[in-house]
Structures are given as structure tokens and as C-alpha cells.
Amino acid sequence: MRLHHYMFFVSAVCLGNLVATAQAPAPTTLKDAFRNGFVIGAAINADQITGKDARGDAILVQQFNSITAENAMKWEIIHPRPNAYDFTLADKFVELGLKNHMFIVGHNLCWHSQTPDWVFKDRKGRPLTREALLQRLHDHIQTVVGRYKGKIDSWDVVNEALNEDGTLRQSPWMKIIGEDYVVKAFQFAHEADPNAQLNYNDYNLETPAKRKGAIALVKKLQAAGVPIAVVGNQGHLHLDSPSVADEETTITELAAAGVKVAITELDIDVLPRTWAQTADVSLNIHLDPKLNPYPNGLPDDVQQRLAKRYADFFAVCWRHRDVINRVTLWGVTDGDSWLNDWPVQGRTSYPLLFDRNDKPKPAFAAVLKTAAN
Numbered sequence: 057m058r059l060h061h062y063m064f065f066v067s068a069v070c071l072g073n074l075v076a077t078a079q080a081p082a083p084t085t086l087k088d089a090f091r092n093g094f095v096i097g098a099a100i101n102a103d104q105i106t107g108k109d110a111r112g113d114a115i116l117v118q119q120f121n122s123i124t125a126e127n128a129m130k131w132e133i134i135h136p137r138p139n140a141y142d143f144t145l146a147d148k149f150v151e152l153g154l155k156n157h158m159f160i161v162g163h164n165l166c167w168h169s170q171t172p173d174w175v176f177k178d179r180k181g182r183p184l185t186r187e188a189l190l191q192r193l194h195d196h197i198q199t200v201v202g203r204y205k206g207k208i209d210s211w212d213v214v215n216e217a218l219n220e221d222g223t224l225r226q227s228p229w230m231k232i233i234g235e236d237y238v239v240k241a242f243q244f245a246h247e248a249d250p251n252a253q254l255n256y257n258d259y260n261l262e263t264p265a266k267r268k269g270a271i272a273l274v275k276k277l278q279a280a281g282v283p284i285a286v287v288g289n290q291g292h293l294h295l296d297s298p299s300v301a302d303e304e305t306t307i308t309e310l311a312a313a314g315v316k317v318a319i320t321e322l323d324i325d326v327l328p329r330t331w332a333q334t335a336d337v338s339l340n341i342h343l344d345p346k347l348n349p350y351p352n353g354l355p356d357d358v359q360q361r362l363a364k365r366y367a368d369f370f371a372v373c374w375r376h377r378d379v380i381n382r383v384t385l386w387g388v389t390d391g392d393s394w395l396n397d398w399p400v401q402g403r404t405s406y407p408l409l410f411d412r413n414d415k416p417k418p419a420f421a422a423v424l425k426t427a428a429n
């Protein structure tokens with residue numbers, strides 16, 4: 057190649073690169089922005105599963121590449137009576153995910169909430185024996201996981217087994233079966249679908265004592281030879297806590313136990329806190345106007361603080377994308393959020409990335425940018 061040809065070639069390549077850089081459009085969707093790190097999920101409700109909420113579904117399909125059923129696969133819905141399963145919603149949920157090539161999360165198999173009382177009792181209303189309850193847990197997991205074998209990618213096998221101090225919660229599962237119920241649940245799930253990714257899921261893992269409990273649980277499962285792949289930290293956050301540093305420590309300490317970390321139920325609450333600092337779904341506090349300060353819209357300064365908080369949180373996830381495999385928001389729009397009714401009923405809550413009119417909030421743009429750094 058003659059020199060001037062070579063120079064021409066070099067400058068053409070440089071120019072080409074420049075043009076390419078200048079023209080590469082910044083991703084405009086969450087799923088594209090984070091594609092090289094982790095999937096981005098949303099929890100979806102019955103209206104979104106059935107297609108009744110067409111506007112919510114449009115956002116879902118455009119922005120997200122993973123779904124979790126907000127309630128449709130919980131025991132009380134999928135298995136309301138002994139020997140009576142109802143897969144109507146769950147089947148539609150899975151179909152929606154398959155049709156859109158989404159990473160499908162099953163939530164959940166073993167929990168103390170939204171599980172009917174009959175589960176723990178015999179036909180005469182007496183508490184079940186350990187053996188009988190283990191059999192019931194086995195049959196439930198075998199039936200539900202077996203039905204969606206090869207379709208549901210990831211299961212929250214046990215949800216919220218821990219107290220805040222890191223000890224095991226005295227749930228009916230624990231009281232009747234004993235502490236090996238966690239290992240058993242994972243074994244049953246693994247038997248039913250050996251290729252499914254299995255998760256332990258809980259909230260407040262930013263609290264050191266509870267996190268220690270979660271890590272101990274992971275070690276116990278590993279020692280029992282049970283393939284626990286992921287710890288899900290729910291991520292029900294507030295505007296000012298937990299700190300970003302605590303989020304980061306939580307991710308790195310959990311990952312050091314030999315699991316991936318997922319943020320499974322992300323929302324950021326801007327409303328005043330009640331005495332409740334947990335995600336215990338049994339709480340129900342009386343509505344007081346002081347607890348509902350923004351019934352007609354979020355003031356701009358709070359909107360901006362929310363955007364910054366979201367960006368800071370996603371920046372941590374992005375930095376740790378080698379160990380984070382999923383970030384799931386607990387709802388599509390603010391109007392969908394459980395935080396409108398928990399722990400106080402009838403509040404106007406603003407915890408997600410899309411507003412009540414389905415429009416992206418400033419937090420959405422702020423989050424998109426974090427993947428570029």
C-alpha cells in the first residue's frame with residue numbers, strides 16, 4: 057500500500073470510528089441499557105397478566121426482559137384448597153413471559169404469608185405432623201415446579217425465613233418441620249426441575265445480623281449439597297436509607313458466600329415512615345393525613361431526590377454486575393405499587409420509575425445513564 061493510500065485508509069478508519077461513536081444511540085430502554093450486566097424485571101399483577109392493563113403491558117414489553125408474578129403464584133392463589141390447584145393466572149403469566157422471551161421468575165414456593173391456614177392442619181383442624189407437612193410441601197413444589205419445568209427460569213424457593221436478628225423465624229414451617237424445612241424445600245424444587253435457578257429471598261439484608269443469618273443459611277444449603285444459586289435481596293428501600301455503602305457491602309458479602317445476588321423487589325418509598333421498618337406484609341396502619349403528604353403529585357425537589365437515589369442504587373448494581381444477575385422492580389407504574397396500601401391503606405405513593413399516567417419519571421432517565429459509566 058502506498059503511503060498516501062495508507063494515510064487515506066487510516067483517516068477513513070478514524071473518521072468511521074468517530075462517526076460510529078457519535079451515531080451510536082444511547083439506549084432508551086432499561087433492558088437495553090443493562091443488557092451487558094443483568095436482566096431488568098418487573099413484578100406484574102393480574103390485570104397485566106390477563107392483558108386488561110394494555111398500557112402497563114406496553115411499558116412492560118418495551119422496557120423489561122424479566123417478569124415476576126406479584127401474587128399469582130403464591131400458595132393461596134395457585135393452591136387454594138387441599139388437592140385443588142388453580143393455574144389460570146399462572147399459566148397466562150408464563151405464556152406472556154415465553155412469548156416475549158423474558159427471564160421468568162416464580163414467586164414463591166414456601167412462605168409464611170399468603171399461605172392458607174389449612175396447609176398446616178389436618179382434616180380435623182389439628183396441627184399436622186412433621187412428616188405430613190413435609191409431604192404437603194413436597195407435593196406442592198412437585199406439582200407447581202413440575203408444571204413449569206423448563207419454562208420458569210428461576211424460583212424463589214423460600215421467602216423471608218429470617219428474623220431481623222438473623223435467627224430463623226418461628227413460622228408454621230419452622231415450628232412443625234424444624235429448621236431443615238429450608239433444605240427440604242430446595243431439595244424438592246431441585247428434584248422437580250434440575251435446571252431451574254433456585255433462590256433464597258428476603259428483605260433487610262442490609263442489616264448486618266440478618267445478612268449474617270442469610271449467609272449462614274446459604275452455607276447450610278451448600279453443605280447439604282443443595283444447589284442454591286442466588287440470594288435475592290428484596291430492595292424495599294427508602295429515600296434516605298439504607299446507605300449506598302450498606303447496599304454495596306450487602307452485595308459483596310452475599311456474593312462472597314458463592315452465590316449470585318438479585319435485587320428482587322425494588323421500590324424506593326418517599327412517604328413518611330411509620331414505625332414499621334420492615335416489609336412484613338401483615339402490617340396495616342391507620343391512615344393519617346400526615347402520613348400521606350403528596351396526594352396530588354410529587355413536589356419537584358422530592359422527585360429529584362428520588363432520581364438521584366435511584367441512580368446511586370443502580371450505579372452500585374452496575375459496578376457489581378459480575379455478581380448481580382437481575383434487578384426487578386416491584387411493579388410497573390406508581391399506580392400499581394403495593395406501597396399505596398401498605399403499611400397504611402389509601403396513600404399516594406411514588407416508588408417506581410413510571411408515574412400514574414405511565415410516563416417515565418426523572419428517575420428513569422437517571423437510571424438509564426448509570427449503565428454508561
Ligand code: XIL
Binds near residue numbers: 215290321394
Ligand atoms: C406483596 C404484594 O405486592 C401485594 O399485592 C400483596 O397484597 C402482599 O404481598 N415481600 C414479598 C412480596 O416477597 O411477595 C410482597 O408482595 C411484598 C413483600
